[in-house]
Amino acid sequence: MFFEGAEKKAEIQINIGQISLLKDIKDTFWQAMVTSCNAQIISSINNENCKAFLLSESSLFVWNDRLLILTCGETQLVNAIEYFIKKIGKDKIKQLTYQRKNEYFSHAQPSCFGDDIKLLSQYIKGNAYRFGELDGHHNFLFHYENNFIADPEDKTYEFLAYQINEQASNLLTSKGITALAIRDFLSINKILPDFIIDDYVFQPYGYSLNAIKADRYLTIHITPQADSSYISFESNMDLMAIAPLFIEILKPLSFDILSFNEHSFSNKTTLFKEANYLSKSLVQQTLPNGYHVNFANFILPQLEFTQPIQVHIEGENNAL
Template identity: 30%
Template sequence: MSSELSMKMSIPFFFEAAEKRLELHLKTTTNTAEKVNLLQYADDFWQHQLNHCGATILTQLKNPHCHAYVLSESSLFVFPHRLILVTCGNCPLVQTATALIEYFGVENITILDFERQQEQQPQYQLSQFVQDAQQLYAKLGGAGHSQNRKFRYFTATAAHSTATSEKLQLSKLKGPHIAAIQKGLFNKSELQHKLGLKQFAANYHLNDWLFEPMGYSVNGLNGKQYFTLHLSPEEESSFLSLETNDRQLSQRLSSYLLQQFSPLQYNTTLANLQRHTVAVD
């Protein structure tokens, strides 16, 4: 890790909760010898890719459909032919994105979706979205499209994606629990209860991490269904995010979280990658 990266990722007085997100789809082929299954890649491979953005695998949860990793900065989900990587803080996610492009080759990538939320303190980021988009555009041979802090690349032969996820993001949290969470009064089991996970995600296998001095991340798997929840309770930048492909869980848990944390700001997003967004010949 460069000294500049180490310095900027260790800024003591502010934690940037705004997220960066990468979703990458690889080509599937009928040629068994050429078929890539990302679930066959070892943990060391993913850690090597994460080194480019300064993230570390803390703990993991696996089933036959997905490998889920809680990171020092959010989460990584690996499926047979696609991955979802979410980071926060000052992680330069674009560096891992470009490393993955180089490793798998542009010719084997059918969809790349990269987005960044607006940071509260953008001056502490190693790059801005426009620079990231330019870097991705160059790596993908001058192809792709950027708009509203999202960069998207689709090949003309990309299959229509049926992978739909729903996202909820809450900021400036209030409500009865946030002060106690900020003081570190809850353990992991108690946080699962306060966040509604024991009630609404009882059929999920959970894997979580409680950060010091504050912060909480949890991944859940239930067959092909997944969710990830991240809580950054710092008073100056409190933030909670939920992403899942389980619509029923999304509806029930989102309603509960809105009631419990009374955010001053929130938004919901339905992410369904569409081939016609942009086609690359």
């Protein structure tokens, strides 16, 4: 069974003097926005600073001055962005970034990054970049130009693991596995003491977690199937410091790190090189809005031959 785990991601910051997303917007608005991109809200948690929604495809986080939404599968996240712009108004938006990473089967998606930014460009003007090479892992990024200058302490991190080892895949696809067992496997309670946690095990496979504490958040999404395993971690905590633990647990054949405003990025990648991973792609750019973006793809060199994957002719077209 194949599922496209790669996420599309958007962050929108608004003028808090005009509206508070946390206080002035009802949950029915978020439900409609999520539905517009072909996803559903499963559950939610909240504290004084943040409300986190677990979705049928990834997550939505809402603070007073911003929102973060990630969706996977065949969702069209750009439709949710369009919904937000139409309902809330372009004049209230201070900053908007939209990201889309390379998919396993991009031809099975209802749109591509180019289609998405053409739609967004009907409402807002901005610049687009590709971080990474076309023949490997890469991220497309579009950002709205609106005379906005980012806070240098506004840091976020993404850690994306591919082709996890057989033992991890077998455990995460085992029949009847519980959310508690997955949290124990990933050492979540050790990493997130005193966090409010909301998680869900999908059938037949898959897992999502949202965790919040004050204004801090972490979200995890797991597609564990051996042929297309993919696990994503997104947070405003320093994932580069935590990543070695996840690497030891999952032993992926490759992983990506993407950060905003982590100026010690190069120094922190030393930990990955010590674990015998090689950097295949290193890209950095300071955007006109002040965000300093770093992207790196690391691979584990293969020293032994493996067998080819047999593709079933009668299987899904996107796998052929």
